[in-house]
Amino acid sequence: MITSLLFVSNILLGSLLIFIMLFSGRTNIRVNVYLILIIVQQISHRAFIFYISFNSLDLTLLDNYPAIFSVSLVPCMFLYSRTLLTKKINFKKDLTHFILPVTYTFFSTLFFETSHQQNSFFAFTVIGVYLFLTFREIIKSNKDSHSKDEIIKRWVYVLLIAFTVIYASAFVLKAYYGLDTREWLIDFYVIASLVWFFLFFYIFLNPIILYGKIILLRNIVVEESNSEFWKFKTIRQVDQKHLYIQTAMIDTFSDLIYKLIKLQSNDQLIKENSFTIDFLSSQLAVPKSHLIYLFNYHCLYRGNDYINLIKVLKSKRLIKAGYLEHKTIESLAQECNFNSRITFFKNFKKETGVSPSEFNVNLTV
Template identity: 75%
Template sequence: MFTFTLVGVYLLLTFRELINSKKNAQTKDKTVNVWVNVLISAFVFIYIAGFVLKGYYGLETRDWLIDFYVVSSAVWFFLFCYIFLNPIILYGRIILLKSIVQEESSTDFWNFKPTRPVEKKHLYIKTALEDSYTDLIYKLIKIQEDDQLIKENNYSIDFLSSQLVVPKSHLIYLFNYHCMYRGNDYINLIKVLKAQRLLKAGYLEHKTIESLAQECNFNSRITFFKNFKKQTGLSPSEFNVNLAV
């Protein structure tokens, strides 16, 4: 019974610390909160199962341990499956985001901390995005890698807002404080990144630069050339030649 008492006291202290941490926490992470709740619930379930089995088999026998090991093993198996399905628990949010995006887009122009002090007029958006801004950045990264989406839509801030079902002001906040590119500069960058992917795949072997500009949703060849050179320092043709070197 000493072990049960000790574990019970530990769980009570854990609950107290959780309550205090929720009251005092300045930032919250829904994924972490859910994981903590799942983990504590698992421990409580194992604890209660031990009590029930001990009472059922009697205080003087150790036969209850066999069933207890089966129950606790099943709970631990569930926890391992939960971690496997939610790798962000194991790796951490930012590390995971950086590891699962393509190297070419990476997160080099995204910052998970504000790049400058948030202006007073934008503090309400910062508060609104406190729990979700990293997820929103990840969603933007995934969208910017969707070549078909870039081709078939009027790729703009308004389009991204409707695609992600978030206010346009929230996206503008991210571009202002968490991205090296703002507004149209970001949109043009994503189109240029797509052009680079196509060039690396040998697009110009059978097609023209004009069709490449259209494929990347630029209005004209001149606009495409201007933005491509702005981002890479090279014209599309020069970039393509360098690939063969």
């Protein structure tokens, strides 16, 4: 009963993920093609196992599965991981990874009667090769100084460890029960289902896997107030002298934009510090040149204009909260870290078109 529930829960969670990826316009479906194929294979297999166990059918029906499994899933895991790490997709070249498994399955099914042991040996060989290839891609990614997407790397690590656990358990169980028996299969499928149960919840807890970082951050930015002046695409052509910074920030600029959006809404931080580009550089632990690059190519305001804008936005929030009902404009200017009333007045009118007093009056009209 518990085993059947585990299989059914795998089927339902996997189906839900596929539905989200196929029918949500925000999902990064091109990158997730192989993830979709992996989950489709997994839930279809769980459905088949559930059918066999529920109807107490002969386990020999699973004899050809190891080869089919290596065809449909293991190469997909490697190609999916490589796509995430390299950010490159070439579906035509990827087809070469399916030639050997498909050929073996085709001939073993139609022309030769291969044994359960032969199918298992072939499957374990293919699995071992692709686990090694995936591990090699991770090592190459770690050596790449420009690849700094830790969330995606962590997901690839989790995926590799999960697959390794599944197939290590198969190897151990097969050795324990003996090569000529199929008693190990149900125990193996239970372990595999538990691992997949964990993977499904990991995906739900990390929506970046489904949506991709840029798409996810765009939606977050839309929901954030005062962030419409940030753009994820460059707003002008990058100068030749700044191309090296663009390359260095290719995996980090979206994270940095989101951190700036969070930081610019921190009223206490704006009040207690000299809110300058140098301060932001120190607070975010990034080179000043990286911030200047963002202001030049991903923000509608340049450095000092951005700093003054953030202070004005804070003053608008305070006015809307009733600050001027009990305090003066001079006090408001100090609260927002402006050097003087005149500087505050000038920047406020530049941004809103009216003075702070007029802005306050308009709120009550």
